[in-house]
Amino acid sequence: QDKEVNIAVSIPAADHGWTGGVVYHAERAAKLLETAHPGLKITIKTSPDGASQANALEDLTTQGIDALVTLPHNSDELTDPLRQVKEKGVFVTVVDRALSDPTIQDLYVAGNNPELGRVAGEYLKNTLKTGDVVVIRGLPIVIDEERQKGFDDAIAGSGIKVLDKQFGNWSRDDAFKIMQDYLTKFPKIDAVWCQDDDMAVGVLEAISQAKRTDIKMVIGGAGMKDMIKRVADGDAMTPINVLYPPSMIATAMELTVANFYDQVPVRGKYILDATLVTKENAKEFYFPDSPF
Amino acid sequence: MSDTKTITDTRGFGRKLADLDKTAVAPFLALAALFVLGALVNPNFLSIDNLLNVLTRSSFIAIIAIGATFVISAGGLDLSVGSMAALVAGIMILFLNSASIDGDVLMLAAGVAVAIGVGALAGLLNGAVITIGKIEPFIVTLGTMAIFRSVTVWLADGGSIAMKSIAMRNMFRPVYTGVFLGLPIPVWIIIAAGLLGAFILYKTSFGRHVIAVGSNEDVAKYSGIHVNRVRAMTYIIQGICVAIAVVVYVPRLGAATTTTGMLWELQAITAVVIGGTALRGGVGRIWGTICGAFMLEIVGNIMVLSNIVSEYLIGAVQGTIIIIAMLVQRTLQKKK
Amino acid sequence: MSDTKTITDTRGFGRKLADLDKTAVAPFLALAALFVLGALVNPNFLSIDNLLNVLTRSSFIAIIAIGATFVISAGGLDLSVGSMAALVAGIMILFLNSASIDGDVLMLAAGVAVAIGVGALAGLLNGAVITIGKIEPFIVTLGTMAIFRSVTVWLADGGSIAMKSIAMRNMFRPVYTGVFLGLPIPVWIIIAAGLLGAFILYKTSFGRHVIAVGSNEDVAKYSGIHVNRVRAMTYIIQGICVAIAVVVYVPRLGAATTTTGMLWELQAITAVVIGGTALRGGVGRIWGTICGAFMLEIVGNIMVLSNIVSEYLIGAVQGTIIIIAMLVQRTLQKKK
C-alpha cells in the first residue's frame, strides 16, 4: 500500500458557485485519499482561464506526475496541451468536458450537459404542456451551448414557447437584473429555466419582489444546497432541480486513485446522470456542509 | 478701469451660465437621448415601475462612482472597488451571522458599522501603499483587487456567504426593496450620498484640495496642502462609498458570492467619465457621475427589453451605445 | 565662470549615467528577486525546461505589451487588446478552416496576413474613434472591448472556433513548440518584436513623435507633429502586435474561445507599468515591458510550483508579489 503515486488535479478557479464547489470537493477528496494511501501525493491547481490552465498543465508535468485529473476550461483549447501531457506517459482523467480527440483520455468522468438541459425541458413539457418560458443562460461557453441544445431539443414541437434568452454570466446579480427586465417586458410568464442554481437565487428574489403570481415555477440546475433544500421543503416555486454535482471531480479522483492502488484497471467512460431531484428524493442530495 | 470691470462682470456671468450649462448638462442630454431610444424599443420602458427598478439597480454603481469621482478628481484611480465590495459584503455577513450582539436592530447597526470600518480600512490600505510607496495607483489597486477577491473566495470557501438568520434578513430587506415617499430607499441613499459628496467636493476646503491636487500636484504642495494626506483620504472615501453600496446590496440577495462586484470597477470608472469627470484629474462632477451610472444601467435594461439583437451581440450594441453617448456628450460640450 | 561649468557639467553627467542605470535596470533587478523567490519555493523552478516554458508562455503578453508601450507612451490606453486577440484568432481560424487556397503553406501564410490585417483594422478603429471623436481612450476601448468580444461570441455561436484540418494544425504547431538554435520560436519572436519596437520607438522620428505627443500634446502640435496621426498609428501598431501574439497563440491551443484573451489587457498594461513606462505618457521602455511580461508569467509559475498557499488565496499572493516587485523597482529607482 505504500506505493508512491503523484497525482495532479487541474481545475478552473472558483469564479462562481459551481466551480467553487469543484474546488471544495477536490480539496476534500485529496485529503481523504491521501490519508487512505500514505504514498499518495495529490497536487491541486486552479486556473482562471484556458490559457493559464495550459500553463499549469505544463508546470505540473515538469514536476513529474503519474496521473492527471482535469476539468478543462474548454475542450477545444486544451486538447493539444493534454495530448502533450499524455505523450509523457501520464494517466489522464478528464472530467465533465470531453476532448475533441477522445484517444487522449484514459478515463472520462462525464457530467452530462445536454442531459441537464433535456431533463429540465422534459419536465416543463410534461408538467406545463403549454406555456411561455424565459431562459437565463450562463456565459457563452461550450457547456452552456450544450445545455441549451438539450433543452431546445426536449421542448421542440411541444406547446412550450421560449419568449427570450439572455446571458446571466452565472451570476445572481445579473440574473436578478435580467429577471426584473423580463417581468417588465412580458406580462405573462409561466416558467423560468436557469442554467445554474446560483442564477435561480437571483431570479426568485426578483419575482418575489415584483409580487408577480403568474410564474408557476423556476427550474434551476446543478444541485446547489439551498435549492435542494427548497425542493425538499416542497416550495411550489421550485418543484424540482436537475443534479449536476461539482462532486464529480471527487468521483474522478477516486477512480483514478483506484487505478493505481486497486488491482482492477479503470478505463473508459463514466457518465453521471443528470438526476431529476424531486421532493421525494431531495434528502439524498442535500449536503448542508458543502459550500455549494 | 473700474467701469470696464463692472460691465465685463455682468457679461461674464451670462457666459459662465452658458458654460456651466453645456458641460454639466451634457450627460443629462445624453441620458435624455437614451430615454427616447428606450421608449422606441419598448413602450414598457417608460413605465414608472421599470424606471424605478433601473434607478434602484444603479444605486450600487452610483454610490461607488461617487467615491471614484473623488479618487479620479485627485488624479488617482481605483480598480479594486468591485473586489472590495465582495470582501466588505462577505465580512459584514459573517459578522451578522456571528450574532454576537443581542437584538437584531442593534446587530444590524453594528453590521453596518463593521462594513464601513472594513471599507475605510481597505481604502486606507490602497491610499497608503499608493502615497507612501509612490506606486502607480493602477498597479496598486490591480494588486489589491486580486487580494480582496481572493480573500473573499477564501472566506466563502469557494462558495457563497449567505445571511443565516431569516428574521434578520427580513428586517434588512427593506433597505433595498422599501419605498419612502414614493421613491425606493436606495434612490434616497443615492440622493443623500450625492448631496454629501457634492457638499464635500464643492463646498469644503478638503474638496478644494482634492481638485488642486488633481490639477497640479506641485502647486498644491507649494500651497501647503498635504498632498499625500488628501490623496489617501480620497481612497478612504472611496472605501466608505463601497461600504455604503454594500449596505444597499446585501439586503437584495442576502449573500456575497465569488461573483459579487465583478467588473464594478470598470462600470464605476465609466460612470465617472461619462459624467464629465476627466481621467487626468482636476475636475469632478458628482451629479454627472450619478447620471452616468444611471445611463449604464439603462443601456443594459434597453438591451433586455429589446427584441432586435441576438443575445450574443448584446455586448457589441451596448459598447456602441456607450461610445455614441460619449460622442453626443462631447459634441454638446464643444458647442460653446 | 568656466570652472563653475565644468563642475556642474560633470555632476550632470555622472548623475545621468546613474539615472539611466537605475531606471532602466530596476525592472531587471526586480526580476532577479523573483528568481530567488522561485528557486526557494521549488528547485525545479530554475530548470532550463521550466524557464523556457515560462519564457515561451510570456510571449503573448510580451508581444501585446510591446504594442501597449507605444500606446501608453503616447498618453493613450487600450483596454480592448484581450477581446481583440479573441476576435483576430477567431477570424484567422475561420479563414484557415475555409481552406480557400490550395496548399497548406500558402494557406497558413494567407492566414497570418489576414490576422495582421484584422488586427491593424481593429487598431485603426480604436485610433480613429479616439482621435476623431476626441473621446477618452478608456471609454472607447472599453466599448470596443465589449464589441470585439461579442462579435467573437457571435462568430463562435457561443462556443468555440477550432482549427479543423489536423494536417494544418500539425504544420502550424511548431510556431509555438518549435526550437531554433536552442531557443523556442516564440522567444525569437519576442526578441524580433522587441528589437523592431525598440528601433521604431528610439531610433525613428515616428518614435520620437510618439514620446513627444505623450509628453506634451500642445508642444507636439506646435512643432508640426500630426498628433492625431501619431496617436492613431500607435493603436494600429497595438493591433498588429495583437495579431502577432495571436499567430503565436493559435498553434498552441488550436482554438479561439469566447474566453480567449480575457484580462490580457490588464496584464499587458501591468507589464508596461512594471517595466518602467509611466501611464501618463512621455516615457517608453520596450525592454522593461518585456521584462515585466516575463515577471507576470513567473509569478504565475511560482504559484503553481509552490504548495504553500491554499488555492483560494493564490490571487492574494500574486497581487502582493506584484505590488512588492513594483515597490522594489521604485525604491531602486529612487536611490540616486
Added chain:
Amino acid sequence: MSGNQTTRPATVPVLEARGIAKAFGPVEVLTDISLTIMPGEVHAIIGENGAGKSTLMKLLSGHLKPTRGTVAIDGEPVTFAGPVDAEHRGLVLVHQEILLAPDLTVAQNIFMGRELKRGLMVNDREMNRQSAEAVQSLGADIDPTTQISRLSIARRQLVQIARALQVPHRVVIFDEPTASLTPFETEALLKVIRDLRDKGVAILYISHRLPEVGAIADRITVLRDGKLVATREASQLQPVDMARLMVGRDMSKLYPEREDTASRQNVLEVANFNVPGYARDASFNLRKGEILGFAGLIGAGRTELLEGIVGLRTAHGEVKLNGKPVTFHTVRDSMAAGIVYLSEDRKGKGLLLSQDLRTNLTLATLEKFTRGPLIERRREDASLDKAVSDFDIRARRRDLLAGQLSGGNQQKLLLAKMMLLEPSIVIIDEPTRGIDIGTKEQIYKFIADLAKAGKSVIVISSEMQELIGICHRILVMRSARIVGEVTGDAMTEDEIVVYATGVKINEAELYSAGNA
C-alpha cells in the same frame, strides 16, 4: 545706441497687421492694430501687463485667428492654417511661457518635428552637436542630452529660443525672452538678435526691461489696453518716455525711497545649511524689517537653498526663528511659522492654471474662509475684490481661468495669494519676472511697505538693478555656496558680478563676447 537705422532698406514690410482686432467671447482685448515690420529691423512692442502684447504676437504667428482685420506677408494678405503654417512661411514665435516637452531632452526638443535623419534613423549625434552649438551661441552651456524637466526655467527659456532659431525664419518674434535671464545671457541674446537683424531678418521684440528695449530696438510700438498708442523711432524715446506712454502717467522714479527699516534683531538665522546637490554650508541672518537680496547666476542654487529652508526639499542644517531652533518638515510648517515662499515658477508651482482666480487666491488659506466645514463663497469673492484692487490685477472678467491671465497678472495673483497668509517673513523668488514697469513700481513699494511694517523680506532676483534698488543687503551665491555679501555703497553691479562669476568683470565681458 544701436544707431544703424540707416541699414533698413525702404522695401515692402515683411509682416504687416492691418486693423486687426481680437475678442475672447464678448471681451475685445485688441482693437484695430496696424503695424508694419520691415526686414532687417528690430521692432519692439511694449505695454503694461495685459495690454495685449502676447495676444498680438499670437495673431501674427498663426496661434490665434483675428476677429477682424488681416495679416499680410510681403504685402499679400494671408490666413494661417495654424502656427505650423506660419512657420513654413518663415514666421517663428518664441512664446512667453515655456512650451517644451518635459520628458524629452534638449536636443530632442530643439529638433522636434524636424528631426535630422540618416536613412530611416534619427541622427542623434548630429542633432546633439547642433543643439549644443545653438545653445552655446546664446551664451549657455547645456548638455543637449539633459531632460527638459531637469532644467531651471531660465535654461528652458534658452532652449526654447534655440529651438525657434533652428527653424528657417524671416521673422522672429520674441515674447519676453529675457524675463528669466541674467544679464550675461541677456547680453548674449541681444548679440544674437543683432546678428539676425544684420542678416536681414525682421525681429519683433517684447520686453518689460525698458533700457534693454532702448538698446536693441529700431522702432518701438506702445500698446495700452488693447489699443496702439504710438509707433516711434527708438532714438526718439528714452526709457522714461516709454514708461509714460505705456502707463499713461509720469514715471519719475521706479524704486521707493530706501528707509533704514532693518533693526538689529535677527528673525531668521540659518547656519551650515545643506540642500543635497544644490546648496552647501549656507549661513546667513535675516533681520527684522530687512530686505535681503540673493544674487547669483542661473543655477547658483538660490531657489533650492530657500526651498530647502522652508521645507520644500530634503535638507539639513540649523534654522533659528526668533532665536528658537525650528525644523520645517513640510511647507505647511513654515507657513504656520509665518514664513512664505513665492515660487519663481508661477505656472508650474504657483497657480492652478485650469482653475479660476478665486480658487487660486484662497488655495493656501482656505481655513480662513470656512465656517465649520463650509467655504464661504461670499468672503472669498470679497477677498478677490480686495486683491484685484490692492494688487491691480487686470482681469477683464472675474471668471477667467488663471491660465488666461496675462503673464504679469499671474504674478500679481500669486503675490496676492501668498500675502493672504499674513507672513512675517516673505521670500519672493524673481518677484518682477515679466512685470511691467508700472507694476514693478507697485511691487517695490509693496516690498518696502512690508519692511516698514516690521516684516522681513528675502528677494531672489536675477535683475541686479532691482536688488540694488530695493535691498538693504545682498548675498551672492555661486555654485551652491554663498560667496559674498555686499551692503551700502558696495552694492554695485560690478561688485556683485565679481562674486557671482568668481572672475573680474572685464574677463567676464571677454568671455561673453568670445562665446557668441
